[in-house]
Amino acid sequence: MHPLTGDARLPRYQQLRDHMVMQIANNRWRPGEAIPTEAALAAEFDMSVGTVRKAVDVLVAEGVLERQQGRGTFIRRPQFQSSLFRFFRFETANGERVVPESRILAITAVPAPSAVAQALGLGAQAEVIRMQRIRLLGAQPVLAEEIWLPRQPFQALLEVDLDSKGPLLYPIYEHLCGQVVASAEETLTAEAVDAVHGRLLHLPADSPVVVIERLARDYAGKPLEWRRSRGHAQHFRYRIDIR
Amino acid sequence: MHPLTGDARLPRYQQLRDHMVMQIANNRWRPGEAIPTEAALAAEFDMSVGTVRKAVDVLVAEGVLERQQGRGTFIRRPQFQSSLFRFFRFETANGERVVPESRILAITAVPAPSAVAQALGLGAQAEVIRMQRIRLLGAQPVLAEEIWLPRQPFQALLEVDLDSKGPLLYPIYEHLCGQVVASAEETLTAEAVDAVHGRLLHLPADSPVVVIERLARDYAGKPLEWRRSRGHAQHFRYRIDIR
DNA sequence: GTTATATAGACATATATATGAATTTGAGGG
DNA sequence: CCCTCAAATTCATATATATGTCTATATAAC
Structure with missing residues (x-):
């Protein structure tokens, strides 16, 4: 469990979104790879799964991530x-x-x-x-x-x-x-x-x-x-x- | 409180979205007008506010509705x-x-x-x-x-x-x-x-x-x-x- | 009458929890 | 070795609830 680094005045789901964009930009995960599960992210950043889902929702809407029910959530490779x-x-x-x-x-x-x-x-x-x-x-x-x-x-x-x-x-x-x-x-x-x-x-x-x-x-x-x-x-x- | 008419196999938030598209197409509300509050819709269709919000989220993402915090949710007039x-x-x-x-x-x-x-x-x-x-x-x-x-x-x-x-x-x-x-x-x-x-x-x-x-x-x-x-x-x- | 201030209404954020559906994994049976 | 089926994993749906923020309106003070 470690804290988010972003602007603490922003909603937590936005902070998590920003944090994940940084992680992706810094190649923590490569295109095509799965990110940790929602439960794992919730534990890592000490927030509820609902808040994690909201952050992931934003990144999916932005086209950065892709969900696959039952499999996981993946870094999308731009086509x-x-x-x-x-x-x-x-x-x-x-x-x-x-x-x-x-x-x-x-x-x-x-x-x-x-x-x-x-x-x-x-x-x-x-x-x-x-x-x-x-x-x-x-x-x-x-x-x-x-x-x-x-x-x-x-x-x-x-x-x-x-x-x-x-x-x-x-x-x-x-x-x-x-x-x-x-x-x-x-x-x-x-x-x-x-x-x-x-x-x-x-x-x-x-x-x-x-x-x-x-x-x-x-x-x-x-x-x-x-x-x-x-x-x-x-x-x-x-x-x-x-x- | 009255029931949704759509395909009951779909998720309830999708049914509500479909229902609201019909209401808009049939001029229940005009462009620029506010739709009922989230609480009112939840009561009208007997579902939780969270589910109503999800349906509204979809319509906002589709550009049909527009939220204004503190004021209400409005039919968006395409520009x-x-x-x-x-x-x-x-x-x-x-x-x-x-x-x-x-x-x-x-x-x-x-x-x-x-x-x-x-x-x-x-x-x-x-x-x-x-x-x-x-x-x-x-x-x-x-x-x-x-x-x-x-x-x-x-x-x-x-x-x-x-x-x-x-x-x-x-x-x-x-x-x-x-x-x-x-x-x-x-x-x-x-x-x-x-x-x-x-x-x-x-x-x-x-x-x-x-x-x-x-x-x-x-x-x-x-x-x-x-x-x-x-x-x-x-x-x-x-x-x-x-x- | 004008300006603060308080209040109510409406959406926004956050958490907790339960259940369903799709996928993967692995144990057993043939 | 292969197939089947059950269990575990993971995202999807749905509900309930509490608190924060923004807007508009009503009230009080000047």
């Missing part, structure tokens, strides 16, 4: 393959979803442009890794991405052959660099394609492209990656539910 | 001005948000095209109201909308001067037709503008436009309106949070 591919529908001729292949055009360490440094919360001339890649369906390019990462925790990316590790970057970040992407903010807009991206995407001049900018964060909210993706507008379809 | 204007940023030169004016180009009753009938859940040749309008910032058209409504509950719209009642339709639906929009689903995509909409929006050929299709429903989930809006891509910027 980012669904994120980008909720928007872009890449399908084969017979209609099944596919993840486009990845071809990396360049990956280098450079001083951060000011916009990137600001997005990632870095100092003015911090070193960042810049990656350019193309996503392809067969021979057809469908998405052009530029990706920026702080150099320090992601140094290892410069020393391996990324194309051999599959098209999804976030599992690579986790296994190679120990960085877990937990949430992201995206901004979405459309524009007429410029000359450079028209060539990359095999699009005629002035074709409409969708532009998605994404800032990905870890469990503690620290920015890990900033990227900008441009894709064919025909492939783009996004659905929103209001209220 | 749809924020919906479209979370996507499109219409601002004056000095940066303040504005709602574009509305000019209705046409409003007529016609047999429903099959796609519209399907979206609205109507029979094959049901009568619908078709409205075309342009949204303007000063002299500049920024949005072209086509709006489809089932004729029966919205007949009154054909008999008044809509342009004199301001640019927001949902308050008009509520006051003139007694129809309250409670939720909506939107689908978002981009395309190159066609000749007709290029003329309407004063855009050169092949400019990128964002297309938003919306199906609006009442509290019971019945479709009330289907619309398709096209707007300048430059004005469009949408932000999403993913976990």
Whole structure:
């Protein structure tokens, strides 16, 4: 039994929620693992099971945890393959979803442009890794991405052959660099394609492209990656539910 | 004290939630009004306050109700001005948000095209109201909308001067037709503008436009309106949070 | 009449307890 | 070795109760 460290003026269930977010951010439990049972947490923090449940309710609503009746409560692994591919529908001729292949055009360490440094919360001339890649369906390019990462925790990316590790970057970040992407903010807009991206995407001049900018964060909210993706507008379809 | 009518195999808090959704859909309470207190509901349905709170929790999470400590629990009025204007940023030169004016180009009753009938859940040749309008910032058209409504509950719209009642339709639906929009689903995509909409929006050929299709429903989930809006891509910027 | 103050009403937090339902584990039987 | 079934574990539902906090209203003081 040990005490909560947070702001004692807050409700106890909020204190426990904050405490658990910290524990998750500090890797006390890994994604996919079970947290202690409600009874164990109640004993550990000397509160009733009802209060523990309320704290867990909040984290479930926030998408951090996932309950399974009879099994336990688990750290949820964010499903980012669904994120980008909720928007872009890449399908084969017979209609099944596919993840486009990845071809990396360049990956280098450079001083951060000011916009990137600001997005990632870095100092003015911090070193960042810049990656350019193309996503392809067969021979057809469908998405052009530029990706920026702080150099320090992601140094290892410069020393391996990324194309051999599959098209999804976030599992690579986790296994190679120990960085877990937990949430992201995206901004979405459309524009007429410029000359450079028209060539990359095999699009005629002035074709409409969708532009998605994404800032990905870890469990503690620290920015890990900033990227900008441009894709064919025909492939783009996004659905929103209001209220 | 009277019994719940729903499926008795469901948890009681779910039964109460379902019951209250029906009451709201049947206008037992209007948007903005307070529902009975937790103690009163507990007495009315012969359950504990804790169970009532859980049912209310669900409706609050769904955005149907809104709690105010010390005052009561209220039917939430959806804020749809924020919906479209979370996507499109219409601002004056000095940066303040504005709602574009509305000019209705046409409003007529016609047999429903099959796609519209399907979206609205109507029979094959049901009568619908078709409205075309342009949204303007000063002299500049920024949005072209086509709006489809089932004729029966919205007949009154054909008999008044809509342009004199301001640019927001949902308050008009509520006051003139007694129809309250409670939720909506939107689908978002981009395309190159066609000749007709290029003329309407004063855009050169092949400019990128964002297309938003919306199906609006009442509290019971019945479709009330289907619309398709096209707007300048430059004005469009949408932000999403993913976990 | 205006301003404090007290009170009542309503939701918020917290605990305790009992029972139900889904899952896992492990003992026995074949 | 495999299958079945019972028991233990864990979350889900439901109730009861006490106290705190916020709001609105009524009362008292000036």
